[in-house]
Every structure is written in structure tokens, then in C-alpha cells.
Amino acid sequence: MLQSKLFSKTTKEKSSETGAVSHDLLVRAGYIDQLMAGVYTFLPLGTRVMQKIENIIRDNMVNSSMQGQEIVMPSLTPKENWQTTNRWDSFDVLFKLKGAGDKDVALAPTHEEVISPLAKKVIYSYKDLPLAAFQFQTKFRNELRAKSGILRTREFLMKDLYSFHATQEDLDKYYEKAIKVYQNIFKQFGIGKITYRTLASGGSFSKYSDEFQMITDAGEDIIYVCQKCKVAINKEIKEENIKCPECGDSDFQEKKAVEVGNIFKLGTKFSEPFGLKYKDRDGSEKFVIMGCYGIGLGRALGAVVEANHDEKGIIWPKNLAPFLVHLIAIGDNKKVKATADKIYQDCKAQGIEVLYDDRQDKSVGERFAEADLLGMPLRAVVSEKTLAQNSVEVKERSKTSAKMIKIKDLIKILKNV
Amino acid sequence: MLQSKLFSKTTKEKSSETGAVSHDLLVRAGYIDQLMAGVYTFLPLGTRVMQKIENIIRDNMVNSSMQGQEIVMPSLTPKENWQTTNRWDSFDVLFKLKGAGDKDVALAPTHEEVISPLAKKVIYSYKDLPLAAFQFQTKFRNELRAKSGILRTREFLMKDLYSFHATQEDLDKYYEKAIKVYQNIFKQFGIGKITYRTLASGGSFSKYSDEFQMITDAGEDIIYVCQKCKVAINKEIKEENIKCPECGDSDFQEKKAVEVGNIFKLGTKFSEPFGLKYKDRDGSEKFVIMGCYGIGLGRALGAVVEANHDEKGIIWPKNLAPFLVHLIAIGDNKKVKATADKIYQDCKAQGIEVLYDDRQDKSVGERFAEADLLGMPLRAVVSEKTLAQNSVEVKERSKTSAKMIKIKDLIKILKNV
Numbered sequence: 001m002l003q004s005k006l007f008s009k010t011t012k013e014k015s016s017e018t019g020a021v022s023h024d025l026l027v028r029a030g031y032i033d034q035l036m037a038g039v040y041t042f043l044p045l046g047t048r049v050m051q052k053i054e055n056i057i058r059d060n061m062v063n064s065s066m067q068g069q070e071i072v073m074p075s076l077t078p079k080e081n082w083q084t085t086n087r088w089d090s091f092d093v094l095f096k097l098k099g100a101g102d103k104d105v106a107l108a109p110t111h112e113e114v115i116s117p118l119a120k121k122v123i124y125s126y127k128d129l130p131l132a133a134f135q136f137q138t139k140f141r142n143e144l145r146a147k148s149g150i151l152r153t154r155e156f157l158m159k160d161l162y163s164f165h166a167t168q169e170d171l172d173k174y175y176e177k178a179i180k181v182y183q184n185i186f187k188q189f190g191i192g193k194i195t196y197r198t199l200a201s202g203g204s205f206s207k208y209s210d211e212f213q214m215i216t217d218a219g220e221d222i223i224y225v226c227q228k229c230k231v232a233i234n235k236e237i238k239e240e241n242i243k244c245p246e247c248g249d250s251d252f253q254e255k256k257a258v259e260v261g262n263i264f265k266l267g268t269k270f271s272e273p274f275g276l277k278y279k280d281r282d283g284s285e286k287f288v289i290m291g292c293y294g295i296g297l298g299r300a301l302g303a304v305v306e307a308n309h310d311e312k313g314i315i316w317p318k319n320l321a322p323f324l325v326h327l328i329a330i331g332d333n334k335k336v337k338a339t340a341d342k343i344y345q346d347c348k349a350q351g352i353e354v355l356y357d358d359r360q361d362k363s364v365g366e367r368f369a370e371a372d373l374l375g376m377p378l379r380a381v382v383s384e385k386t387l388a389q390n391s392v393e394v395k396e397r398s399k400t401s402a403k404m405i406k407i408k409d410l411i412k413i414l415k416n417v
Numbered sequence: 418m419l420q421s422k423l424f425s426k427t428t429k430e431k432s433s434e435t436g437a438v439s440h441d442l443l444v445r446a447g448y449i450d451q452l453m454a455g456v457y458t459f460l461p462l463g464t465r466v467m468q469k470i471e472n473i474i475r476d477n478m479v480n481s482s483m484q485g486q487e488i489v490m491p492s493l494t495p496k497e498n499w500q501t502t503n504r505w506d507s508f509d510v511l512f513k514l515k516g517a518g519d520k521d522v523a524l525a526p527t528h529e530e531v532i533s534p535l536a537k538k539v540i541y542s543y544k545d546l547p548l549a550a551f552q553f554q555t556k557f558r559n560e561l562r563a564k565s566g567i568l569r570t571r572e573f574l575m576k577d578l579y580s581f582h583a584t585q586e587d588l589d590k591y592y593e594k595a596i597k598v599y600q601n602i603f604k605q606f607g608i609g610k611i612t613y614r615t616l617a618s619g620g621s622f623s624k625y626s627d628e629f630q631m632i633t634d635a636g637e638d639i640i641y642v643c644q645k646c647k648v649a650i651n652k653e654i655k656e657e658n659i660k661c662p663e664c665g666d667s668d669f670q671e672k673k674a675v676e677v678g679n680i681f682k683l684g685t686k687f688s689e690p691f692g693l694k695y696k697d698r699d700g701s702e703k704f705v706i707m708g709c710y711g712i713g714l715g716r717a718l719g720a721v722v723e724a725n726h727d728e729k730g731i732i733w734p735k736n737l738a739p740f741l742v743h744l745i746a747i748g749d750n751k752k753v754k755a756t757a758d759k760i761y762q763d764c765k766a767q768g769i770e771v772l773y774d775d776r777q778d779k780s781v782g783e784r785f786a787e788a789d790l791l792g793m794p795l796r797a798v799v800s801e802k803t804l805a806q807n808s809v810e811v812k813e814r815s816k817t818s819a820k821m822i823k824i825k826d827l828i829k830i831l832k833n834v
Contacts, residue, residue: 001486004544005548006486007486007549007550009538035491035495035535036494037517039491039493041488042489069418069423070468071463072459072464072574073452073458074452074456074457075492076557076571077452077453099559099571100454100560100563105453114458118458122424127421127778133424138492142516142517143517145517
């Protein structure tokens, strides 16, 4: 991608919105643009990161013990479905509107009310179980106060998976596997070491649910990390437990954190009102046991930036960076330009993702500052000075010192990063 | 994918909704599920087709002369933006709702009102032009009567690209290239030969806009195909023209058709109200000239089914099929099962998309009927009879006769289909 043609511009103005540094950096670097409170456009750079997040999650949903099948449920949902679960009036963030024929509809803030009746058309017998379906779909939540930039928004992309089981035991086993899959996802996002499985209230159907909380000062939540087993508990659970429910130890560290994922055992909370049953081996009819498993993609993006930045800008983990390399040609020397052009073409031909700063109307200082703000893992500079050594100056965003790499070796090295 | 585990079931019941055969087939085969009038869930099979449609479109937007950059704009949009263009009251299908703080918002039925003010943050000078951004995003349209199944819905995924130009001439050139790109997309969908560029009214800023109309009896539109140059004109244009505006001939054939894409020259219709200007070479400020280019993905899916089915079911073009091969093992012979299992694993290992009918509780007749209904391009049957010849019986969905293929050759042949 040529930087001169990018459908975004950086800005030096600090965002007026107080709070999350991720919001400020992502807006200033041109990853996202705020349309109204809690509502954002993802610009090309932000869209690239979101697609990487989506692909990592999809791979983990499909090619793991979670065995998820991808579907897409709609956002417009009929009032009747929310009445069935008594959530039309009680779900405080439900966006309600009128459709054609004066029909009451809600914009789905979650999809249990869609998938439970849908599952009735798919599940008949114990032989049909277990099953799991997931989607990437926009959720709408009419939050009274959208805040912390993209950490809490009114419209956001979520991965939600729903699992269906014949027995509680089968759900329990699946749920434990899901915890491992989630931990793997956060590891791939580069936030595995600071993201804690956190016991939270389980509602009426199980003792605990699990949040995945990433430690950050921008977080709205407080968690207590058990220093022995490294499982955390949230405030609610802490008030009831002096000892860690997981290992019995009582040495906790208090941390601010942001929730990047959560999973629940729903039990029969939704299968009962919708009459979602299966016929068991003995011919008896039983309610299907359900679980649900969410990750907000924009929230994850914001959290990753909270965890990976410095005073100059974002520092993308390699897995999520919109481009691996930020290529910068310095000066108007023809050989410099020709060399940089060739490196750009070679990168593209080899599938190395490269952002090429081809702009001549900015100072070197500005361009370096922008490269730091944008945060690609590697910066590769071509100048008369580097060409004198038949080299390119390559600097990792996370380090202060650069290395001279011979031009003939560059592509091979980049391919193996 | 194991068919026994698929998150969908086929049904023999004809859909109660009259009209489009695509709706009936897609519902009966378990590709889609209707939640309410004009609102659908895409089940795993349907989601796979939609993803293929999306990938073909994306490839054509990015890797063509259209040079589109992918973004994602939100669905919640502030009233003010629609007032700026006088469309808050005049856009008849606008879903309106109240957000937090009693704020009026609309669910975007199209995104000119979002991208035009956004482009002001990106476009300053003639050097920034041309530019193009596109998205895959849900559109909401409160159609008074949603009909023809997924051909006209209230919530649908659309690809919309917006192009920005310094001059009318540049837009005109880009627009002609876009027509070629669109024709290539419909060719890749397998409907190229029956999809006509159709001149339609251009509104206030250009003489014509272009629809892409696919010939089908399920279509709501009437078009007139010039028998000489094969450009069509819509009803509105026909009433004003006795001769083909493209070639001057007057031999038209009247056809029913469905619109699968449309492109418009917007001119300064949106850049004027939003004050989207650029500074030209001579320092003067001018309004940016815009174009827009849409394809509805669900509409395309429905149209492809309208064009590719027989009395038994869907006949997917290879590019869009959820799976290339429908593998069926017949009988409870252990060697049959072991052979089919191995073929299934080999296909997966080789990246050949395969749906494996591993069900034992259905008759052979039912399973063959389902394979025809689902419509994968190839059906591969393993039975005692085929094993006696060390073979698999392979039948193309579009043909009546089958071929025996040696098991040792099968994977190689499937890889080269």
C-alpha cells in the first residue's frame, strides 16, 4: 500500500475525549474515526487489524475442540422473541424501533433470542448433540454513556458462539476446552501473559462464569489475581471469598483490567422458554443445555493498543499489525527511489505486507514520527547513506537501535520474521 | 464437514411464501432461515456461499483498476447527516430510532451520508485524488413489502464502493473501468452471460446510471436487451428512446430481470451539501466529484440460485459452491466406510472442500435427493459395487450420467477440477 494513497490521515491533535489512550492513538493514527458517541468507522488500517483479529478467532473456533460452524444471524429481531425470555422490558440497553406495519423490533445486543428458536429446527435427538455455531456480527447496545473510546461502544462487532449439549457433564467438558481455546486466542493477540481467566458470577445456572480480563490502567474493572494459581476473581466474587476458589490460597493482587472475552454456562435458561428439547436414548424429552462464548473484536483491538504503545504511538504485535513493514525512502535521489520501489514490488510479490511511504512533501522527522505513531513492527529506511553500504536500515518498533541489512538479504529476512 | 453434524436440516415442505424459487430452495436445503419478513439467518452452508461471494468481490475491488481500500462504516448514523442532504424525511425506507439521550438516529440504508463527511478528513488537495473506499456492511431498509425471499429484504449485506475524483473526466474513465470489473464479477459468479449492463436514469448529475440486470422469471424488473450491441435499457429509458442509446439499433427483446448490481455517477450531489472540496493546482477550491458502486450479496446469492437449479434442487457454479464434493458412503460395509473416511481425510488434507454424508439413518434415495437439493458440483459415491472396481462413482450435478474414477486417481482429479 502506498501511504500517499491511504484513505486516512494522521493528526497531531489530541482527541478531546478523555480517557483511553487507545482511543487517542487509534484516532490520531487514522485507524478509526468517530461518527458519534460510541459509534466508529474503521478506516483501512483499522479494518486490516480487525480482519486479522477475526481470522485468528475464526481459526480457533473452527479448527479446535470447539468445532464451531459459522453462521450469520440478523440484527433486526422480533419483539415476541424478547418477550419469550422476559427481556423486552428488562434488557436496559435494547435499541427498540418500529418496522413496516408498525411491528416492534429490537436491534440484537446478543443473539440467544435468535439462536435458541433456530436450534429447534436443527436439534431433534441426542444424536444431533453436541453442536456449536458462531458468528461475527454487529451488536447494538444503547449504552447510557459510551466511554473509553472503542472499549465501550454502542455498535460493535462481536464473535459469539453458542454450544448445545445433551448433558451438563458434556457442557462442563466443552467449557473447560473453551477456556484453553480462549487463552490461545489472547496469546496469538500478543496479550496472553497479561490476560487472566477471571471467575465471575454464574447467574442462576452455574456457580461461576468466566471473564478474560486484560490488565490495563484504562480498564473499568477491578480484578484480584491469585498469586499462587494465577486465576483471578472479580469484585463480586472477592466479596464472598477470602480464599481463591481455584487453589485455596489467599494472596491476591488487585489490578485494573478490561474484559476482552467472557463465557457463560447458560444451562436451560434459554432452551426452557423456547422449548428447545431433544429426544434422549430412552425416548424421553429433555431440555438442551447451552453455553455461550463471546469476544468483542473492537474491544480486543483497543485492549491490544492499551497494552502495546509508548509515548510515540502504537507498537503492533506482529500477528495483528496492518503491515509488517513500513518502508520509507529518504531524499529525491533517483537511485534511492528506484531501490525503494523495487523493494516495495518484491515485498508485494512475496506476500510481505508493506506500507510504502512514498510522500515527498513531508520532512524526514514528520515521516519517522508518523511511522512510530502508526506502529508497524518493522521500519525499513532507504537513503543515500544506506545505499552506500548496499543496505537498508531496519529498526524494530519496539527497540531503539537499528540494523543495516544488505539489500540482497532483505526479502529473505522479512519472509522469515 | 460431516453432514451428520451440520447446523442445518433439509425439509421437504414447500415454503409458504409464494414467489421466488431461490427462497424455496435455499430454505428447504438449509442455506438460510427466515426469522421474520425480509430478515434472514445465513446457516453454515449459506454463510460459506456468502463468504465466497464476498471474497470474489473483494478481490475485484482491491486488485483491479478500481483500487478500493476496505473500510467499515457504522449502521447507526446521526439525524443531522440525513438532514444535511434532505433525506431524513424523504428517504422512504429509513429505519429511525432513538438512541441514549433521546438522540435521533437512522440505520443506514446506504452510506453517502457517512463517507462524504469522512472524506473531508482525508481529501485536501488534487494530489489526494483519485481515491476509492469500499465496505461490506449490513444495510437496513424498512421496505413496506419485503418479497421474493432473499431478493428483496429489510436487512442485507452490501458491498458499496465510493470513488472520489478531481474532474468529471476522471470519474468517467473510472466508471467505464468499473463496468468491466462488474462484468468480471458476474462472470466469476457464473451468471456473466445472462447479466446485462442496463442503462437507467442517471438522476440530476448524469444522463444514465448503470444497472446490472440478470435475466430471470423471478425478477421484478423489465429490461429491453438490444439485439445488436447487447446493452439493455430499463423501462424508464425505453419510454424515452425508440433506438438503443448505445448503438442506435432498434431491435429490443423484452425480458424479466433482477438487479444484481448498480453504479451511479453522483457528481457533486453529496460533496456540495457536506462541503467536500479539494484545492486544485491553481489554488482554487473545487467540489470533489463522486461515484458509487453497489452489489447486494444476498441478492446475488438468490439470483445465482434462480439461474442455476432444476426441479431437484440447486446446481452451484464451482466458484460459489459451499463444498466442491458431496461424498456419500452407502451401506454398512466396513471397507466402504473406511475407504470413504480416508477419502474425506485426504480431501481435507489437500484443501478440497468436501461435505461427507456419514449418516446411516437415512435411505440411499433420501440421501441422493438431498445431495441434488443441496447442489454441490460433484457427488462422489463409495459403495460395495464401486469398491469392486477400486473406484468411486463421480457424478456432476449438472449432468445425468456418472463416471467411475479409480480411487488412486480421485484426489488428483478433484484437485484439478
